[in-house]
Amino acid sequence: MPVANALVTGASGFIGVHLVERLLSGGTRVTVLVRSSSEIPKDWHDRVTVLACDDFSERGLRQLLRAPVETVFHLAAYGVRPNHRDVDEMLAINVGFSAALVRLCADWRARMIMAGTFSEYRSPSSRDLLTEASPLEQGKLYGSSKAAGGLMASAIANSSDTAFRLLRLFKVYGAGEASHRLLPALVSGLAKRERVAISAGTQVLDFVYIDDVIEAMLRADMHCREKSGIATWNVATGRARSVRDFAECVAVTMNAEPSLLGFGAVDMRKDDEPWLVGSPDLLRSELGWQPAVGLDEGIRAAVATLRTTQAR
Incomplete structure (x- = not known):
């Protein structure tokens, strides 16, 4: 069963565009939350609800997001580009924005699927597959901020009984990068x-094809419908x-x-x-997902x- 209505942050990015197209093809009503300066595909204008936002504080989001949704797919992040190293912006987007969205989900009784990254992991001392229990990054700005954001969002979801899945995506590739x-x-x-x-x-x-990543996100949302609580999974091939x-x-x-x-x-x-x-074992055992x-x-x-x- 497709998602009835969904909010997608980071929708103008590589992964976001693919996710929105997949949701639309399944009949989902999609709202996208993007910066006012973002460019979105021209054919979206009569197919999605576009909300331009430059205030990602909880107060700003509550003023803008009036209508509840069923699922929030949170893909927005700051720091992917090497020259994006403004610490205040990184904290605001990767930590504060993520925390605010979970609190909104708690009010709406909505689910949240959050895109994490393999950059959250500390470089291993040996060539072992990274598992969800591997040590997290502490010395690099982007990886540390994403790890902090994921941990904070997970904790808020857990305390508010909000269904939440954090997907740590490994090296995603495909058309649209x-x-x-x-x-x-x-x-x-x-x-x-x-x-x-x-x-x-x-x-x-660990290179993961974009279609496999989108499938993992949709399966994670389905898992949220069936089971409450929180979970963190690697989206990797091994x-x-x-x-x-x-x-x-x-x-x-x-x-x-x-x-x-x-x-x-x-x-x-x-x-x-x-x-x-990354090790995909946990995601495979929980969702039956494996790279196709x-x-x-x-x-x-x-x-x-x-x-x-x-x-x-």
Whole structure:
């Protein structure tokens, strides 16, 4: 049974756009909460209710959000881009905004599905799969703020008997990513047979295709309907692949020369970690979810869509 009506924050982002489209296709009435400066797909204007918001305090949200909804999908975050490091903004969005939404859900008797991130985990000392019980990040701004926001939201939900699921998403990829990210940058450059400057590519990550992520979110919401309480789950494949592997797979898919991959031309970022791979066991046992799309298949699908989009 589809969600009757839902509120989606962060709806103008990569994952948010895919989620809204999936909800609409299932007949859900969707309200999106976005910044006034955000751009949303043109065809949404007569299909969704758009609420522009620049005051994410609880008071501001209560003034704006008058009509209760059945489920809140909370995807909004600050700090994904490396240059977004304003600490006040990070606290306001990643912690305060999340806490305020849970309190609203408690009033509405609504459910909340919150998108977390693999960046919440501390880099492991060995190449072990990260579980939901692994130590959380304490030394980096974005990861620490997301971890704090998830913990605070979980605690408020628990104390108010609000159904809440925190999904820590690993390295999500697919068509629709921001142009500065690895996949669209590779497709854009390789399509022109230009050399693409990237890092050494030694980071080993857990790449999860966007469609699998959306399926996990919808299953988490269904789980909330059947069982109250709170839960935290990794949305991961458990499969370790390096950034170099990922880039080379894109090049093979596009029949591009490997020499066009400029490994080492870009310095590693301070936030880059050598190994962040998640265990999907808990999500599999609780929801029966497992990734349906492998890396090669996901890259082929994403490249096909991106090439069509970039050609317009």
